[in-house]
Amino acid sequence: MDTNETKIYLAILIAAGILGVFLVFFVATMIRHHRRNRALYLEKLQAEIRTLENERKRIAADLHDDLGPLLSAVKMLIGNVDTTADEDRSTLDKANLHIDTILGQLHVISNNLMPQALIRKGLIVAVEELASERSDKGAMQIGFSVEKDVVVDPEQGIHLYRIIGEVIHNAEKHAQASRMDIKLQASGEKLLLSLKDNGKGFDSRNSEIAQRGLGLKNVVSRVETLKGSLYLDSGPEKGTLYTIEIPLKQSL
Amino acid sequence: MTQTAPITILLADDHEIYLDGLQSMLSKQPGLEVRGTASNGQQLIGLAKKQKPDIILTDILMPEMDGIEATRILSRDYPAINIIALSVFNEDNLIVDMLEAGAKGYLVKNAHKSEILEAIHTVHQNQPYYCRSTTTRLARLIARSKFTPESLIQVASFSDKEKEIIKLICEEKTSKEIAKTLYMGIRTVEGYRLKILEKMNVKSVAGIVVYAVKNGLYKVE
Secondary structure: HHHHHHHHHHHHHHHHHHHHHHHHHHHHHHHHHHHHHHHHHHHHHHHHHHHHHHHHHHHHHHHHHHHHHHHHHHHHHOOOOOOOOHHHHHHHHHHHHHHHHHHHHHHHHHHHHHHHHHHHHHHHHHHHHHHHHHHOOOOOOOEEEOOOOOOOOOOHHHHHHHHHHHHHHHHOOOOOEEEEEEEEEOOOOOOEEEEEEEEOOOOOOOHHHHHOHHHHHHHHHHHHHHOOOEEEEEOOOOOEEEEEEEEEOOOO | OOOOOEEEEEEEEHHHHHHHHHHHHOOOOOOOOEEEOOHHHHHEEEEHHHHHOOOOEEEEOOOOOOOHHHHHHHHOOOOOOOOEEEOOOOHHHHHHHHHOOOOOEEOOOOOOHHHHHHHHHHHOOOOOOOOOOOOOOHHHHHHOOOOOOOHHHOOOOOOOHHHHHHHHHHHHHHHHHHHHHHHOHHHHHHHHHHHHHHHHHOOOOHHHHHHHHOOOOOOOO
């Protein structure tokens, strides 16, 4: 073999080697960066959501525990006025009616911000309440079943509650579903939440998913914060099945 | 009616202006006597120990000790005192907790004066009182809860027709719908309704639902 040729081969080999090392180094750095970014991103997301939920809780408590009782007190005071004049009577009746309306709205707002049941009783009772309320009011019947002995950590519970709320909203608004079944079960170290509706469904590769926009994005962020995974199974006229799997956090 | 001893009452709420309003309203009523007010559960228990009132009206969410805990202690130590829960909103879970703790009835705080008085007199007769704004959903929750005052235990017997109507009432049917389903006149249905209320010794649809479920006349799926 020609020595020249050998030299060239050697040079190419060395060059390729060096390039390879660079490449490996580069890719490794990229991966490391990506991981670090991702961890930072998750942390930021978690902090954002936590701030949001705390703020909601505070506002809901202010409305619920302070403004509500004060308004009831005002109503009580008005009720103590004794008058025989018809005109005054009807003015007072009107005022009372307005107070009742405001109280009703206050309850709805505070409940939307942070349901009392979620704080006091945890996820399962809160979802039972939500399911029966929405079934009564809306066009969609919601069934909820829980495997016995499932205990959900309070913070995870808030995330899961929001996810469930969002999915119900999607099914009602976009999929025109008439039925949804929500199941919560624990399997090994995992908590499994599945939500199945009989609505229109969508092609998950389609841009329709983008149209669903913020709602689904919120679900995805919540699942990420929970370090879980979300599986979507849907097709036109097939309904939609959301399966969410998160690591079980033992409270206590 | 000749009035014997007045019904003695204690009030508990952490919002002073509500307490003031309620107290001044009640003290104007003949036959009622407000013996004192407390701003939390702890105070209420101390006061009840001294006063031994007939009736207590208490808020649910209070600092130090809430109404649920106070009710649990009071109904264990002084079962003769009848407790009415005051809820700002119609909150199913808080109300069920209060009833399970031993309250005999509940009211939303914006209830009309006449309803507050009705509640006091009903509970004073040892009968449960359900606020007029009670939804069927709440009635079902109450029915499934541990709340079972003695007066809810079945004493009356019902005819087949009555049972059928009870079932339809529990399914949230109006008299008009019941009349249509059973090929009866609305008047006849209304008549049955009154008879059922009387037999069960209850005052409202919520009362019928709770009684029916507790005594197996209606099964919730």
